[in-house]
Structure formats: C-alpha cells, structure tokens
Amino acid sequence: MLPCLLTVLTAFATATGAAAPAGAVPGADVAPVSPQAAAAGFVDVRTVVPDAVIDLRYATPRNFVGVPLYPAGARCLVHDSMAPGLAKAAESLRAQGDVLVFWDCYRPHDVQVRMFQAVPNPAWVAKPGPYARSHEAGRSVDVTIAAYGQLVDMGTDFDDFSARAQAYATDGVSAAAQANRARLRTAMADGGLAVYSGEWWHFDGPGAGVQRPILDVPVN
Ligand SMILES: [Zn+2]
Numbered sequence: 001m002l003p004c005l006l007t008v009l010t011a012f013a014t015a016t017g018a019a020a021p022a023g024a025v026p027g028a029d030v031a032p033v034s035p036q037a038a039a040a041g042f043v044d045v046r047t048v049v050p051d052a053v054i055d056l057r058y059a060t061p062r063n064f065v066g067v068p069l070y071p072a073g074a075r076c077l078v079h080d081s082m083a084p085g086l087a088k089a090a091e092s093l094r095a096q097g098d099v100l101v102f103w104d105c106y107r108p109h110d111v112q113v114r115m116f117q118a119v120p121n122p123a124w125v126a127k128p129g130p131y132a133r134s135h136e137a138g139r140s141v142d143v144t145i146a147a148y149g150q151l152v153d154m155g156t157d158f159d160d161f162s163a164r165a166q167a168y169a170t171d172g173v174s175a176a177a178q179a180n181r182a183r184l185r186t187a188m189a190d191g192g193l194a195v196y197s198g199e200w201w202h203f204d205g206p207g208a209g210v211q212r213p214i215l216d217v218p219v220n
Pocket residue numbers: 104135140141142201202203
C-alpha cells in the first residue's frame with residue numbers, strides 16, 4: 001500500500017516547517033535561492049512547476065540510509081536548463097489531473113558520498129567521482145505522479161533496489177503500474193527529459209551526463 005499523499009504532505013510539512021498558508025498561490029511566495037545556487041544556475045522547482053509536490057525523501061528518515069541526509073528546509077533545486085522541460089511535463093500531466101511529485105533534485109556531493117558508503121553498488125547508487133553530473137549537477141530529478149491527492153501506483157516505492165524498479169520491468173509489476181510508469185515517461189518525454197531505464201523515477205535533463213566541476217551549493 002502506497003502512503004496517501006496527505007500523509008506525505010504532512011510528513012514533509014513536519015520535517016521542514018514549510019506548510020503553505022491557506023489560500024496562497026503555489027510558487028508565488030518562493031524565496032530567492034542562495035547566492036551559491038544562483039551562481040550555479042539553479043532555480044527552486046516551485047518557481048517552474050507551481051503545483052509540484054515537494055517530498056524530498058533524503059530530508060527525512062524515509063530513505064534507504066534511514067536518516068535525514070539533507071538539512072531541514074531543503075529545497076528542490078534544479079539547473080535552469082531543466083526548467084522548460086519540467087514545465088512542459090507538468091503541463092501535460094496537469095491536463096490529466098496529475099501533479100508531479102519530486103523526491104530528489106540537486107544532490108550535494110557529500111550526500112552522494114554518504115549514499116555510496118551505505119550502498120556501495122554502482123548499479124543502484126552512482127559512485128561519487130571527481131566530477132559533478134546528473135543529480136550532483138542539478139540536471140536530473142527523481143519524480144512520481146499524484147492524482148486526486150494520492151500517489152499513483154508505480155509498483156515500487158522510491159529507491160527500491162530490485163529489478164522491479166527498472167523503468168520497463170514487467171515481472172512483479174502490475175499492468176496498472178506499468179501503465180502509470182508509461183504515463184510519467186510520456187509526460188517527461190514531452191518535455192524532452194530522458195528516461196533512465198534502470199529506475200522508473202529518474203529522469204535526465206539536457207547535458208546531465210556531462211562531467212562538470214564539483215559543486216558545493218547549499219541545498220536549503
Ligand atoms: Zn535519480
């Protein structure tokens with residue numbers, strides 16, 4: 001049974017103290033990003049996808065390491081090059097009554113190091129290197145879909161380190177979950193975002209695979 005979105009939202013608000021005031025226009029009250037984030041070309045995804053649900057699992061104990069890896073108030077930061085694609089993907093989903101849920105966005109290098117120490121298997125956790133790419137460059141996101149206030153069934157939870165997490169898995173993944181994954185992939189592809197076959201929730205923006213200098217940008 002997947003957690004209901006209300007639980008997720010409540011957990012997020014509790015973790016960050018970031019409950020939006022009633023009647024607020026989503027995205028309208030997003031504080032500017034830090035000078036370091038701005039210098040790296042990062043934006044807060046809520047300014048791009050105002051109705052996004054932000055549930056950064058690494059800011060909570062609900063992740064494979066079991067402890068929060070991000071500070072309270074962590075934001076979903078993405079490189080500006082992902083913005084048009086994410087806006088388009090969200091628009092496609094919105095037309096079907098779906099919203100994007102962000103589980104991870106920019107990931108600081110030191111967090112990647114801690115993750116790899118916890119699961120030193122490059123098939124599931126990218127091995128930290130001397131360069132930033134993908135999440136470490138703010139050019140990849142981990143997302144799912146919520147509809148009618150509830151996470152849709154994708155067949156596995158986030159960071160499910162099993163074959164069922166592969167984007168096109170069929171064994172042990174219901175037809176409905178396969179269709180939901182396809183719905184997410186189609187929307188993200190509308191925005192030009194690339195599917196990663198190894199994990200149904202991971203999508204790459206333009207230039208995600210390019211090796212860039214390591215960033216040291218605060219995630220909050
Ligand atoms: Zn990812």
